[in-house]
Amino acid sequence: MSSRETVLRRIRQATADLPRDPTPTPRSYLRHAPTVAPGDQDGVLALLIERLTEYGAEVRRVADADLSVAVAHALAAARSAVAPAGLPDAWLAQWYGLVRRDAPPLTPAELDATDAVVTTCAAAIAESGTLVLDGGPGQGRRAPTLLPDLHVCVVRESQVHSAMPEAIGRLDASRPLTWISGPSATADIEMIRVQGVHGPRRLTVLLVP
Amino acid sequence: MSKTFMGWPTFPKAAETATADEQLRANVRRATHTIRTKRAALVEERPDWQDLRDTAAALKDDVLAHLDTYLEQIEEKVTAAGGTVHWAADADEANRIVTGLVRDTGESEIVKVKSMLTEEIGLDGALEAAGISARETDLAATIVQLGDDLPSHVVVPALHRNRSEIRDIFAREMGKHGRPAPEDLTDEPEELAEAARLHMREKFLKAKVAVSGANFMVAETGTLCIVESEGNGRMCLTLADTLISVVGIEKTVPTWQDLEVYLQLLARSATGERMAPYTSTWTGVTDGDGPRAFHLVLVDNGRTRALADPVGRQALRCIRCGACMNICPVYERTGGQTYGSVYPGPIGAILNPLLKGADDPQTASLPYASSLCGACNEVCPVKIRFTDVLLKLRHDVAEGDAKVKHRAEKVALKAVEGVMDRGPLWNAAVKAAGTAGRLLPKDMNLPGPLHGWTDSRALPDIPKESFRSWWKRTEGGTK
Numbered sequence: 003m004s005s006r007e008t009v010l011r012r013i014r015q016a017t018a019d020l021p022r023d024p025t026p027t028p029r030s031y032l033r034h035a036p037t038v039a040p041g042d043q044d045g046v047l048a049l050l051i052e053r054l055t056e057y058g059a060e061v062r063r064v065a066d067a068d069l070s071v072a073v074a075h076a077l078a079a080a081r082s083a084v085a086p087a088g089l090p091d092a093w094l095a096q097w098y099g100l101v102r103r104d105a106p107p108l109t110p111a112e113l114d115a116t117d118a119v120v121t122t123c124a125a126a127i128a129e130s131g132t133l134v135l136d137g138g139p140g141q142g143r144r145a146p147t148l149l150p151d152l153h154v155c156v157v158r159e160s161q162v163h164s165a166m167p168e169a170i171g172r173l174d175a176s177r178p179l180t181w182i183s184g185p186s187a188t189a190d191i192e193m194i195r196v197q198g199v200h201g202p203r204r205l206t207v208l209l210v211p
Numbered sequence: 212m213s214k215t216f217m218g219w220p221t222f223p224k225a226a227e228t229a230t231a232d233e234q235l236r237a238n239v240r241r242a243t244h245t246i247r248t249k250r251a252a253l254v255e256e257r258p259d260w261q262d263l264r265d266t267a268a269a270l271k272d273d274v275l276a277h278l279d280t281y282l283e284q285i286e287e288k289v290t291a292a293g294g295t296v297h298w299a300a301d302a303d304e305a306n307r308i309v310t311g312l313v314r315d316t317g318e319s320e321i322v323k324v325k326s327m328l329t330e331e332i333g334l335d336g337a338l339e340a341a342g343i344s345a346r347e348t349d350l351a352a353t354i355v356q357l358g359d360d361l362p363s364h365v366v367v368p369a370l371h372r373n374r375s376e377i378r379d380i381f382a383r384e385m386g387k388h389g390r391p392a393p394e395d396l397t398d399e400p401e402e403l404a405e406a407a408r409l410h411m412r413e414k415f416l417k418a419k420v421a422v423s424g425a426n427f428m429v430a431e432t433g434t435l436c437i438v439e440s441e442g443n444g445r446m447c448l449t450l451a452d453t454l455i456s457v458v459g460i461e462k463t464v465p466t467w468q469d470l471e472v473y474l475q476l477l478a479r480s481a482t483g484e485r486m487a488p489y490t491s492t493w494t495g496v497t498d499g500d501g502p503r504a505f506h507l508v509l510v511d512n513g514r515t516r517a518l519a520d521p522v523g524r525q526a527l528r529c530i531r532c533g534a535c536m537n538i539c540p541v542y543e544r545t546g547g548q549t550y551g552s553v554y555p556g557p558i559g560a561i562l563n564p565l566l567k568g569a570d571d572p573q574t575a576s577l578p579y580a581s582s583l584c585g586a587c588n589e590v591c592p593v594k595i596r597f598t599d600v601l602l603k604l605r606h607d608v609a610e611g612d613a614k615v616k617h618r619a620e621k622v623a624l625k626a627v628e629g630v631m632d633r634g635p636l637w638n639a640a641v642k643a644a645g646t647a648g649r650l651l652p653k654d655m656n657l658p659g660p661l662h663g664w665t666d667s668r669a670l671p672d673i674p675k676e677s678f679r680s681w682w683k684r685t686e687g688g689t690k
Binding site for chain 2: 004005006008009010012013014015016017019020021022024025027028029030031032036037053057107110111114127129130131132137143144145148165166167170171175176177178179180181182183184185186187188189190191192193194196198199200201202
């Protein structure tokens, strides 16, 4: 007998006393952030900003027309930045650093030697201060948002959901997703929070209408 | 060889050493109190916390009742997405499979994402025996590995170490395995984290093979999910050419949407955060992004044994948040290594005997590593009734193998059997079978939600002869 069959047989034996019919699951938890009324999008945006700021991320609300200036400002200390496929060229027009395209794919060593990355996102979740990247246009593959030390992420207001249950159903599970809630951090040494262990140490979020 | 818990003394014996270690107790106390305070504040802000717990428990019960179907579904979805699924009935088989897969790549150094299961099965040792060096990448797991130490907590495995101990380990060991720590390394947490960043970055950039566990596996989609803080997980999941995920069969959740329940519970319970900094989800392989080969090793290793226990099977709901150990008055005084397993604390006290059987003195001593105060029941995000399982297991021990059973113990536990159906079992059970009671100050206040309980009540009397002395006198119940 293969191990597959062994394990499945053991499971069937172990659960022989349990009813086979599915039992209804209670689902009375909230679908939205507890402190924001459903439909209050201003409240949702304010909560996202509050939560991201708490994580130590820098958050700025920017008009579309000012985005290129805001990106240049966010990248002020960076000499090089990755621009994933699908990121509008205009966003980087005011910045004079080295723009690296990820095509052909940059090697890990090249990414490691790059200061920053600019991306869009697939969704944001206000209640937990989370940005979700799914590899779509302007986001690229996962490695470029991992090795450079600064991640600048442009979020559209319409992409911001109140809480996890509202967002997750809109995401495509078949894509590799990265859910980012503040910069890389650890509390492994005496429970003291240290920002930036292996991932980017700085996260800047530009929130546009 | 990597250090393991093989041949570890029984809980009462190990506790004797641990409780005498003032530094250890101070380290554990600081860590558990910090996390439990943060957790309590974040749970407070969710008016629907109990609803989330109810759903999380019900979903896991559904998973356990239909685990065969869900696993077949996972296999089908992962395979369709370009992954390869392997089944391992026990630890040896899992280790053989992973070792074989690494050998096939020709690599002799691989990187790992912290995984309780790979520690449970002793994967590092098996790889080492095959000439493969597996480097841990999580900061705490790195501290444990470099220090040739054992983990003492499921979330923060090095919580028993303080900063100066960590500095010494880094200064002494890092150079033996790659980039050395800076000459002038101090014990500032920022500097220690930076040393780990530089040491590991070198390894991430050249790693061809990564081994991980998983927090969740979604049956509906075949998606795996890893929650972490540092980014070491993302490095392994993204930069390696070959990813091998070794996952316990109970990590299953039914649907993609169901992750919304666990992702809202896990970080709050584990670290007192709303979400951990990084959550990664992936399904098989993706063209042009991440590993080109993905292997999923589904591991039983005693889980079906636990599943067959009608009372104990609820322990398989566990999502390894560690909230039970952070709240536990026994864990706080003994630390985690005392439990002789990578699963310490209340969950370890029930999970180890359920997985391995309670027929050797070490696992048989674990169900007694509790005062039955029930604080773990209250904080568990998946509503495991620890005290019910502890009493059931004590009963099994008393009824069990001659090596561990003891007549007096048997009599005492018969009494426990009676109270199980009738409710207020605290006093009788602790009096009859208590062990940790001796470690607790009489006027101690229970933390968190049970604070009110101890405000109006004194802890019950502690038996004249402790379990520890009984154990010693009777040589583990054999006399």
